[in-house]
Amino acid sequence: MKVFFRNIHLYLSLVSGLIIAVVCLTGAVLVFExxxxxAWHPERYFVQASPTAALPLARLQQAVLAYKADAKITGVxxxxxPTRTVEFSLAGGPEGGKKPEAGEAKGLRTEQARGSRPEGGQEARNGADKGEKGPEGKGGKGGKGGEGGRGPVVFVNPYTAAVTGELNYRETFFFTMMALHRGMLGGPVGKLIVGVSTLLFLFIIGTGLVLWWPATRKAVKQRLKVKWNSGWKRLNHDLHIVLGFYAALFLFVFAFTGLAWSFEWFNKGIFAVTNSPMERPEPPVSVVPAATAVATAAPAGALTTDAALTRARQLAPQAISYALQLPKDSTGSIRVATLRPNAVYENATDEVFLDQYSGQVLREQTYEQRNLGQRVRGLFKPVHTGSIFGWPSKIISLVVCVLGFTFPITGVIMWLNRLKKERKKLRRVAVA
Structure with missing residues (x-):
């Protein structure tokens, strides 16, 4: 029976090993993105705290528009x-970066509807494939800001209104790593290849555990310890077998959660199993005053960004951050996402929609009020990246991903050694 499982393990590994190695290596790079x-660009994110009060957001907005005259601010x-900069999200398009490809955008839009909704700035780029549309993942009204793909983020010193930096994610090293990780730079076809390889990886891990299982209790100790002072063949064997056992559970979890970014049927399955609706309701609309009903966007009398932030702080005074997505048109609402100090993970936000004229709460939802499917799906990213428990789980994720990169290599070496041994045996038989 073990010969059967060994063959499955071998041939599946030969088919998908290179893809798995690349995915694991890029995953290791992205853990601490x-x-x-x-760390590389502290000036973007941090400033010296000042004893004076922060400047109004209107003043910071003017600085952004002076820095980038054709910019359209969609969120803040x-x-x-007090040491953090204020982050302004700009609309995509010619002035805001390249639009995501069709296949990429589709996956990004559905990400938010499942409960992992980006909030702007660094978390937004990490939250759902870098290039998502508005908070609802739809093209409708409400909190969504701007047309086209996600544009750059401009960072502003809240005390001096000085622009401290700009981030165009698609121009960064990490975007390339993410594109490799999700789809081998191959668009929808690459994404499918990665998804299929990930499915095969689950079977590889399962058959590997079967092959690892010792025949006797005495052999257990041998399978749990690497013999560092042995010959290179034995060391290679132990690096594959022993470390493979310790990494198997983590790799299985990372691979399983990774399927959510490859297959739509997998995401639908999450909501089906949890008996939860997959689509989020349309965002509520603002009540347009009669005098401004003909306006198309940001009509006179609309709530200022400062007023919206003040309202958000009244509703959630203890929040760690306040992410405002500005309305697209005169009927849209202001979406505010707030993160509590005890949040389960960084996208486990509470959400409220404000009327853009009166500041009245049109709809609100805490993280706990999300349906079960949204909460389960929302956990996939922090579990997949190892950020669920902060630095300890990130370090584990990094180590396991590096090991995952080595297993196809040590496995191929074991296979070549076995072939060489079998050829020698056949030659001896032929000579005899």
């Missing part, structure tokens, strides 16, 4: 931390 971005994110 946010931390590395902030303000942190409670």
């Amino acid at each position: 946010k931390d590395l971005e902030q 994110k303000v942190y409670a931390d």
Whole structure:
């Protein structure tokens, strides 16, 4: 029976090993993406706290428009931390970066509807494939800002209104790593190849555990410890077998959650199993005053961004951050996402829609009020990236991804050694 499982393990690995190695390597790079971005470009994200009050958002908006005259501001994110810059999201299009490809955009739009909704700034880029549309993942009214793909993010010092940096995600190293990780730079076809390889990887892990299982209790110790002082063949064997056992559970979880970005049927299955609706309701609309009903966008009398932020702070005074997505037109509402200090993960936000004229709450929903499907789907990203428990789980994720990169290599070496051994045996038989 083990010969049967060994053959399955071998041939599936030969088919998908290279893809798995690349996915694991790029996954290792992406684990600390946010931390590395902030370490490499601290001026974008951090400023010296000032004893004076922060400037009004209107003043910061003027600085953004002076820096980028043709920009259309679609959202703003303000942190409670006085050392953080204010992040302004700009609309996509010619001035805001390249639009996502059709296949890419489809996956991005559905991401938010499942409960992992980006909030702007760095978290937005990490939240759903970098290029998503508005918070509802639809082309309708409400909190969505701007047309086209996600544009750049401009960072502004809240005390001096100085622009401290701009991030165009598609021009970064991490975007390339993400494109490799999700689809081998091959668009929808590459995404399918990665998805199929991930499915095969689940079977590879399962058959690997069957092959690892020792025949006797005495052999258990041998399968749990690497003999570092042995010959290179034995060391290669132990690196594959022993470390493979320790990494198997984590790799299985990472691969299983990764299917959510490859297959729509997998996401539909999550909502079917949890008996939850997949589509989110349309965002509510604002009540347009009669005098401004003919206006198309940002009519006179609309709530200022400062007023909207003040209202958001009244509703959630203890929040870590406030992400406002501005209305697209005169009937749209202002979507505010707030993150509580004890949030399960960084996208486990509470949500409220405000009338853009009166500031009245049109609809609100805490994280706990999301349906079960949204909450389960929302957990996939922090589990997949290892960020669910902060630095400890990130370090585990990094180590496991590096090991995942090595297993196809050590496995091929084991296979070649076995072939060489079998050829020698056949030659001896032929000579005899």
